[in-house]
Amino acid sequence: APLHTVEKHYNPIVRELIAMPKPVIAAVNGSAAGAGASFAYAADLRIAGTSAKFLMAFANVGLTADSGASYTLPRLIGHGRAMEMMLLAQPVGAEEALRVGMVNQVVPDAELLSTAHALAAKLAAGPTTAYAKIKEALAAAADGTLEDALEAERRTQADCGATEDHREAVDAFVNKRAPKFIGR
Incomplete structure (x- = not known):
């Protein structure tokens, strides 16, 4: 049943996020793991609150990545870092995510939504x-x-x-x- 859920529910979301002609902004606070992290990777821009952590722990339960992470994550941070995240299943905090290019910006948690909304408004007013x-x-x-x-x-x-x-x-x-x- 989990594989059916991924194919029926999660993969269409990832396809739509990537194909959508409008810029997609992910605002991430707390833990983004599994498909939740994959959705963030599929966005065009990612803003993280300082509490954000990204985790690819599929290997810990004998699985491989799903929801497009094997496609999107290496494009963000390179093959080697993506492999490390997926094999070792160690969380990546917000500042490290910024340093390696996984996110575009880190802001205090309390400013996350207002920052994302301001960016969305700026983009909406653009070409x-x-x-x-x-x-x-x-x-x-x-x-x-x-x-x-x-x-x-x-x-x-x-x-x-x-x-x-x-x-x-x-x-x-x-x-x-x-x-x-x-x-x-």
């Missing part, structure tokens, strides 16, 4: 089409060749260059004002 295209290009580059990455950049840059947001940004730059993005 959301460009953010979707950034995710698309990075995904193509992560799994492809240099030529795949160059083609994805060409295509996504052309898509963004045709948006109202790009025209607005150019006009704002020329007129020395802040742009007002509309997501088109």
Whole structure:
């Protein structure tokens, strides 16, 4: 039954987090273990409270990683560190997670949600089409060749260059004002 739960419930969440055209922010406090940690790894940005700990303890119960951790974690921290986390099942605290690139920012626990909300508001006010295209290009580059990455950049840059947001940004730059993005 646990494998059925992973395939039926957890894997669709991971797929959606990665494929979603909007930036996904994970705010992590306390322990993030197993699938909970995997969801955080699948986010685009991770903010950790000082109490956050990440744990991949599957080996302790005779299992391997699930919910996409074998895909996402090495892309964040490298193959060697991911292997170490999964084989040794030792928790990684917030400051170490920041040092190795597992999280983008560490804040006091009491400021975690307000920091995540402020970041979400900043992103929501930005060029959301460009953010979707950034995710698309990075995904193509992560799994492809240099030529795949160059083609994805060409295509996504052309898509963004045709948006109202790009025209607005150019006009704002020329007129020395802040742009007002509309997501088109």
